[in-house]
Amino acid sequence: MKNTLVVGSGISGLTMALLLAHRGKQVTIVEKLPFIGGYINRFTRQGLRFDTGLHFTGGFGDVLSGMLEILNMQNDVKPAPILTNIMLADRGCNIKFPGKGLDALADSIAASFPKYTDNIHRFYAAEQEVIDHTPIFDIKNYTQADFLSQLTDYDAMTVQEFFEQNGLDAPELQALLPIMSLCHGTPPVESPFPYHCRCAYGLDANLSAIRHGGDAFIKGFKREYARYNVNILTDTTISSLQFSETQPLCTAATLSDGQTLEIDGIYFAVHPAAYVPLLPERLLTPQFKRRTKNLKPTCSFFTIFGTIDDELQAPNRLTFYLENSDLNSILTPGHLTTHSSTGMVTSNDPQNAHTTFTAFRTMFVEDVEKLCEVTKENYRNAPRYIEFKQQYREIILQDVYKAYPQYKGHLHIIGTASPLTCSRFSPPIGSAYGTRQLLAQSRTAGRLPVENCYALGHHAQFPGILGCMLGAFNLAIGG
Ligand SMILES: Cc1cc2nc3c(=O)[nH]c(=O)nc-3n(C[C@H](O)[C@H](O)[C@H](O)COP(=O)(O)OP(=O)(O)OC[C@H]3O[C@@H](n4cnc5c(N)ncnc54)[C@H](O)[C@@H]3O)c2cc1C
Helix, strand or coil: CCEEEEECCCHHHHHHHHHHHHCCCEEEEECCCCCCCHHHCEEEECCEEEECCCCCECCCCCHHHHHHHHHCCCCCCCEECCEEEEEEHHHCEEEEECCCCHHHHHHHHHCCCHHHHHHHHHHHHHHHHHHHCCHHHCHHHCCHHHHCCCCCHHHHCEHHHHHHHCCCCCHHHHHHCCHHHHHCCCCCCCCEHHHHHHHHHHHHHCCEEECCHHHHHHHHHHHHHHHHCCEEECCCCEEEEEECCCCCCEEEEEECCCCEEEEEEEEECCCHHHHHHHCCHHHCCHHHHHHHHCCCECCEEEEEEEEECHHHCCCCEEEEEECCCCHHHHCCCCCCCCCCEEEEEEECCCCCCCEEEEEEEEECHHHHHHHHCCCCCCCCCCHHHHHHHHHHHHHHHHHHHHHCHHHCCCEEEEEEECHHHHHHHCCCCCCCCCECCCCCCCCCCEECCCCCEEECCCCCCCCHHHHHHHHHHHHHHHC
């Protein structure tokens, strides 16, 4: 039987591999790193498990639960409650997220901005309207016909344009309403309104932590792969591909371990830079080349992680702390020292004996390379990079103490990770949410010019755990 290859084992590749196995395909996962999972990996420090790129999600009790059921992982991946709030330091504003649907969220924000009550409700009503016209959110009834009919009246509009058309001129609201842009990485001025809604909806409506984080997913996937004989090759890449002389089809793949596999299809859940060089020039269309050349990465993160003394009894909590509330500057490169947001997550995961704390500050890989005069290849022992890491550890701690002065003397930092560290977990780019989705600039998603090759993942479709899983389902059902 021919193999179906899935290249890259982040949440996108892992989901795709299982869906293909359900269809009777002989699936082989090809992963460059020594372990599967990409950004959903947890790592251990001082006996505690920390998350890399999965701290919270939306969609429990809704589309995420539906997908987990189809994957038979509903007993592996469970929600954990988490309080959520947004602090706009420059505006003296602290808003709680009720986590009880969009109406409750609109009411919570409107309580601080009564003059804008109707406009705020209009924003979330439009978000709900987009979701209602996005059939994949009804995962159990989604069909191939639905795949073809996802356009809405909002498709030609950016989030920023929505504000302008709907009297949402208060800078606070332009940060608060699309705050979940910080969880997809495309700034309001660039983001198509429906794209924002589809990424933000689950988080706006009902945000949860995940019991055992990425470990829960990986345990479930590994069990299901054993049931369906999915073959996992780590520390492996594709060296070259062979193609039909007569049709735009890939026929075989030679791997870095030397073996050649006959294949019937390849699903690339990685950045195009990893697979475009493998495709034959003769099959690449001009529009495909333009689309893969113009991709712009989202922000990445500088992360500090540690523990909080148990005596503080800090609850599970996510705080978005913005020193300056201009999301458009925060989410575009070139503002490293002036604009950023720090996400802070306190977690009491039952896997850990103590409360853990992670704070992640938005930052672009290219800005770090420029500031430290390093590249992804040579940064590790560069003195400027070491100095930069020390400096930003302190800068982030200052944000934390401004938000939570009670943590002073009780927060113990164990380690830091920079955007360049992210580029090791998600090579070769290291952006947190793949590539930015700019209005009127399509990325490369779905079927490629080589007809049995497909692109998915956060560089191609939606970012985040929920978005990446939805993207894989969309591709599996829509083709
Ligand atoms: C610090 C941080 C915090 C985040 N927090 C959250 C959060 O709380 N909630 C949320 O929903 N999202 C969060 N995200 C975003 C989320 O983690 C990503 O959008 C998502 O995990 C991307 O999944 P993916 O499968 O597309 O890619 P990745 O997870 O990047 O996986 C890609 C995989 O492909 C492999 N690969 C690359 N090149 C090759 C090659 N040539 N051959 C073979 N394999 C290759 C990589 O090694 C990697 O394993 C966060 C991201 C970061 C960085």
